[in-house]
Amino acid sequence: MPKPITILKAALFVAALVPFGLLVWGYHTDDLTANPGDYITDQTGDWTLGTLFASLCVTPLRKLTGWNDLIKLRRMLGLFAFFYVTLHLLTWIVFVNYFDVPSMVADVFKRPFITIGMATFVILFLLAITSNRWSIRKLGRKWGSLHRLVYLAAIGGVIHFWWLVKADITLPRRWAVAFGVLLTARACWWYQKRRVPVRPRGTALGKA
């Protein structure tokens, strides 16, 4: 019998591929709207945020449940975020710009939502290529600092979405709240952890 975490990991692997599978199926059945380029761009963008969110849920869930094996899901979920952001970038290169390099370069500098989107991609790229064991060993303590950039990626992703919508901010707002909760929880934990050692001896918690 495989361990529960192994089963959960396999299940999540399949689940994270479902959005991609739906796009492939939609292409096959001619069901991606009359403007499939925009549709695929939107979907891959959404699922970049979705998988990034899932990867950022791992640590809070681990703390809340005490189930430490959950950490074994984090790299896979993070790599799925990189998978979807890469597809998202490709849709921009092919469906939006059709390989028009000068126009793409100009847009990165001219249009803030693209600037921040590209920066977010670069972060996720750096994290993906340093997600292997060798990099973890090689980078040592620096690995942790580097991978804290994921918080910036989350913020960047939400701002990118917020700035590109025309009128309906419902979805970007929802993502902002979702990521906001996760980041706030981390900020609280970090603050607590930092406070404890500097407390003068003998001072009871909560009285300082």
Place this chain on the structure above:
Amino acid sequence: MLIKKAADIPSSEITPKSVYLRRREFLQAGSAAVAGAGLVAAGWNLWGGDAHAQGGGLPKLPNVKKSPLSTTEEPSAYQYVTSYNNFYEFAPGAGDGPKKNSGKFKATPWTIEVDGLCNKPGKYQLEDFIKPFTLEERIYRFRCVEAWSFVIPWVGIPLSEFIKRAEPQGSAKFIEMTTLVDRSRFPMQSTDLLEWPYKEGLRLDEANHPLTILAVGLYGEVLPAQNGAPIRLVVPWKYGFKGVKSIVKIRFVDKQPINTWQAMARNEYGFYANVNPMVDHPRWSQARERRLPSFIPNRATQMFNGYADQVQGLYAGMDLKRNF
């Protein structure tokens, strides 16, 4: 009575579902050949090759005259023109939301109010509003500000003929049109997605231009709800958002109206909204467009959406970068 019941359509005029459903086989065979030639991009565009699956089984409009103002370009398939729409009263954003959320929309009875600076104000039932005019088919390019386009066979009346009958006064310089407000028919009007009612306006000379029409149909049939039933504005050299839908009020005014999208984002949407490849939207380029259905930009945007010869005189001497 202008608007007939669906039962009046001879069944011979409806594409049999079996034929319609087999369109993919034909297309797949075609795109396989193209792919063989290595023209993958062209294959994406072939996808729309079933433009002859015309009509959607809605009531036919009678006595529709052809017009020399129509383009000879192949109309986009009915299926796409009616399933990819921006109609914020029904759903946010472009897609099939407006089609899905408008199934219960009723466009009868429908009253249109004409007022403001004119000698013949009044309230009309839609049938009476249309009755004095000859319906014309106008096959126009349609360019959305979001850089996609269709070719649409509208049925409508020249707005100028309505204006003549309304007798605008000398002080009337603009025309303003307003969409119905009815939360029971337009679900998104219960939200603050846009400022309701949706409003649009034209300079009177733009409104009087022979290309400008009030459309009541599509592909020879009455307009489906998602395309702006029962009556909407069509100004083919301007971005689609100028084409206010489901109109209930037409006013002659002396001041330039604030149209809805201009009110939403003044730096992104102007009053004129003329199709212009040289003036980008702040967030995307307008130089190219996707003639749908297509994955990729497949044509260059034309100045005034290809109607420059007919309309550029309206803007002589104007800075079109400032007056976007």
